[in-house]
Amino acid sequence: MKSNLCLSSIILFSLLSLASSQRRYVVPNRYFINCGSNSDIIFTSKHFVGDDSPSTFSVSGSHKAVQNNSSPTSIYQTARVFTRKTSYNLEADDKNTFVMVRLHFSPFSTNEFELHNKIINVQVFGFSLLSNYKVENKIVIKDFIVPIGNDKKFRLDFTPSTGSYAFVNAIEAFTTPNDLFIDGKDGTPHVSPKGPNGNMHNISTSYAFNPIYRINVGGRTINPERDPLRRSWTPDETFLFSNVSAKSESQHDMRPNYDSKGAASYDAPVDVYSTARRLTDKAVNITWNFRVNKNSVFLIRAHFCDFMSPGRFSTNDAFSLFIYSLYKKDIQLGQIVNSPQVPFYVDFVVDSGEFDNVSISIGAIRGNDQTVFLNGLEIMELLTNLGVVGLRTxxxxxxxxxxxxxxxxxxxxxxxxxxxxxxxxxxxxSKPLVEAKTESNMVSPYGRSLSISIDFTKNHSSPIPNLNLNLKFQLADILQATNNFDEKLMIGKGGFGKVYKGTLYDGMIVAVKRGEKGHGQGQPEFVTEIMVLSKIRHRHLVSLIGYCDEKSEMILVYEFMKKGTLQDHLYDTNENLPKLSWTQRLEICISASRGLDYLHTGAGIIHRDVKSTNILLDENYVAKVADFGISRLNSEEDNDVSGIKGSFGYLDPEYITCMEVTQKIDVYSFGVVLLEVLCARRALDNRLPYEEANLADWATTRIRNGEVENILDPFLAGKINPNSLTKFLEIVERCLKPTGDERPSMNSVLYDLLYTMELQQTMANREPHEDSTMNTSFQLSMIKIDRLPSHTNDDSEVNESSDSSFPTESQVFSQLKMNEAR
CATH class of the missing domain: 1.20.5 (Single alpha-helices involved in coiled-coils or other helix-helix interfaces)
Known part of the structure; x- marks a missing residue:
């Protein structure tokens, strides 16, 4: 009996060990090749063998070893140079598996060879790993994963360009686990920029994989020594659109509970699964944006490991993952794994089509309390087999x-x-007249997608990047809409160019903003404007209808705002425009502050050019913020100190001195706008005496001297409740503080303005506070009006950017009067 029990235990232990061993992996010893050398070295903890007289592989073709000891890293001091097609003949450790191919390039010069800027072609099994690849003056490491079929033998073919030569410093070509990529029974979901596109099958055997990005979400750089497959992983900060609601989480002592339903220990390193980005505001999404090649196909692998939730999952626990904002996949943790700390991944095949970027977002599902998170991302280009070169021998x-x-x-x-x-x-x-389409409503049903598909930090060459949008107009349509840019239809002129009133073929009235060569800010602002307005939606931000970059044109098409700019109604020369009442002015200020508050807190964007000509009014005098040409992300580092950006009269003095861009520069500029509203005069008027030219300096001095009545718009005399005026002056004073730390947030400004409106409407018949007189000064510490807290949240504003609040296409843009130069 005991012997039977013992035998059963041994069998059970053996089965468990066998099952466990199938999920374990150790990098084999071959092949790690020190090219162009006759000696072996240790590099990144692996033994690299010289290729002069190898015993485990062979090199055939025309080649030569070269050496240059200038590199501090021994692996890059030698290279194998190929004057004609040359092959490394290798063998995998198993059939029906994969080989990780890693090529090291570090060009140098010798008396015989100049390796810089050489064109290199590399193929294996008919897969073109590198085609006309130019190696520049830096160390480059290129990774590929190649499928191995029934023939374990394979060769790496290096082919120089005609009349030149190629080279390589080191080669890694080792066998990986055979389940690194698995074809599911139903295939892999296939996504295009237009949405779902069925499933793809046989990916693991039909394609080689070229990793473009390996992202450690919420974590730091991971070196090859810390990855089971010797991969490098980079942090996600530079790809994250906005970190406002994306909190970095980590649990470095966490030991993943690997499960047969989930990932294996070699699918990603522990460092990936022990860090994450967690969504803190379920009213928005977290979005990452990546540049990719056009007309290519990619495998996107998203890694998950929930070390933040306290207990087991229910079957309903889930959140959503979006690709291109048009494809949604519910990540149902309760149905994939049973408990936290179990790693798993989800694969997608994604077409880039005509676009050179892909966006990936995560968001909450309404009514579901599951933690929304992401640990890692891999984006791998799928390489097809040419079928004619380097086939299995x-x-x-x-x-x-x-x-x-x-x-x-x-x-x-x-x-x-x-x-x-x-x-x-x-x-x-013939093509349709207009290609502009409304965006799909498949964006998260709960929360705002904050995806912008272009990197703010890079300069874009002309023509502009092919944006991931359906907003492009043909030039012929623009010419027809504006009657060939008829000067009679010109309604404004500014730093970017001229603005025309136009009528589309369907009768829609629009504003057409045309950039002029040699006049204004040019392409960077053109691209930024499209980037911002195409992807954020708010009823107090102007809407972009489309754009045109045909024949080097830079044309933006907006909704048309019938009542023009705020400035038009304050002190413009057009006497036919009715004067704005104090209540109307407050409503406009409140609407503009809502838009700016959304930019700051909802989208993480700094406007940088807040002024009265960039606040536009629709037919009902509802205000919208416009002109995002010099906007930038709040998290973006400002390395451009070559010039100050903004408009004179509105510029934050601290920004001019320190060149630091923060949200508080918008707050300062908005404080100047509030003075324009109160005083009905320009922010900067060089026709006036020097001491009166700058509105902010002149007005604050007069207010401190108790001369409020001397700066007030005469039209408003006797029409403002003293308490409302006092509160308004307090807001101005706080916005115009000399340092950003002393200024309020736009959220605080918004709620103080709401209180100012309440005072105007509800306290008109009450006794004013004892210090609330027309001689009010900035000694406001004695004022008895309660200050609203800056962190106040109003649930009624959560859906401010919902579709229901979007302007319709029949609503209209502005007769822009942009006479001020930046």
Missing amino acids: DGKKNEKKVHIVIGCVVGGMVLILILGFLIGSKYRK
């Missing part, structure tokens, strides 16, 4: 197949071209 039988494949491909392409020409000639139709 099975002798003449394969050579014959190659010739057949070539003949079929060439013949088929010729036939397709002929048919395509004939069909195209017969059925060619």
Whole structure:
């Protein structure tokens, strides 16, 4: 009996050990090759073997070893140079698996060879790993994962460009686990920029993988020594659109509970699974944006490990993951794993199409309390097998197949071209007049997608990047809408160019802003304006209808705001415009502060050019903030100290001195706008005496001297409740504090303005406070009006940017009067 029990225990232990071993992995010893050398070295904890006289592999072709001891890293002091096609003949450790191929390049010069800026082509099994790849003056490491079939033998082919030569410093080519990529029964979800596109099958055997990004979300850089497959992972900060609601979490002593349903220990390092980004505001999403190649296909792998939730999951615990804001996948933790700290991943195949970027977001599901998080991301370009070069060497039988494949491909392409020409000639139709479309409503049903698909920190060459938008107009449509930019339709002129009133083919009235060559801020502002307005929505931010970059044009099309700019109604020369009452002015200030508050707290954006000409009024005098050409992300470092950006008269003195861009520069500028509203005069008027030219300096001096009645717009005399005026002056004083730390947030300004409106409407018949007179000074510490807390939240404003509050296409933009130069 005891012997049977013992035998059963041994069998059970063996089975468990076998099952466990199938999920373990140790990097094999081959191949790590020190190219161009006859000696072995230790590099990144691995033994690299010289390739002069190798025993475990061979090198065939025309090649030569070169050396330069200038590099501090021994692996980059030698290289193998190829004057003609040369092959490394290698062998995988198993069949039906994968090989991790890692190529090291570090160019140097010798008396015989100049390795800088060389063009390199690398192929294996018909997969083109590098095609006309130019190695510049830096160390470059390129990773690839190649499928291995029934033939374990493979070769790496290096081919120089015509009349030149190629090189490589080191090669890693080691066998990985055979379940690194698994084809599910139903295939892998396939996503395009237009939305879901079915499923793709046989990915693991049909493609090689070129990792473009490996992102440790919420964590730090991970070096190859800390990754089971010797991969490098980078932090996510530079790809994160806004970190306002994205909190970094970590639990470095966490030991993942690997489960058969989830990921294996080699799918990602522990360092990835022990850090994360967690969503702190379920009214918004966390979005990451990545630049990718156009017309390419990618495998995106999202890694998850919930070390933040306290207990087991229920079957309903879930949150949403979005790709391109058009595809939604519910991450149902309760149905994937049973408890926290169990790593798993989800794969997607994504087409880039005509776009050079991809956005990935996570967001909450309404009514679901599950923690929303992400641990890691991998984006790998799928490389197709050419079928004609470097095929598995099975002798003449394969050579014959190659010739057949070539003949079929060439013949088929010729036939397709002929048919395509004939069909195209017969059925060619003109393109639709306007390509602008409303965006899909598949954005998170709960929360605002804050995705912007372009990196703020990079300069973009012309023409502008192919934005991930459906907002592009044809130039012919713009010309028709503006009657070839008829000067009679020009309604404004500013730093970017001229603004025209236009009418689209469907009768919609728009404002068309055309950038002029050699006049104004140019392409960076053009791109930034599109980036911001195409992806944020708020009823107090002007809406972008579309853009046109055809023939080097820089044209922006907006909704048309019938009542023009705020400045038009304060002190513009047009006497036909009715004067604004104090209540109307407060409503406009409140609306503008709502828009700015959303930019700061909801989207993490600093406007940088707040002024009365950038506050536009619709037909009902509802205000919207416009002109985002020099906006930037709150988290973005400002390395451009070559010039001050903004408008004179509105510039924060601290910004001018320190060149530090914060949200408080918008607060200062808005304080100047509040003075414009009160005084009805320009922020900067050089026609006046020097001491009166700057509104902020002149007005604050008069107020401190108790001369409020001398700065007040005469139209408002006797029409402002003293308590309302006192509170308004307090807001101005706080906004114009000399340092940003002393100024309030836009959220605080918003609620103080609401209180100012309440005082105007509800306290008109009450006795004013004893110090609330027309001689009010800035000694406001004695004022008895309660200050609203800056952190006040009003639940009624949570859905401020919902679709229901968007302007309709029949609403209109502005007769922009942009006469001030930046």
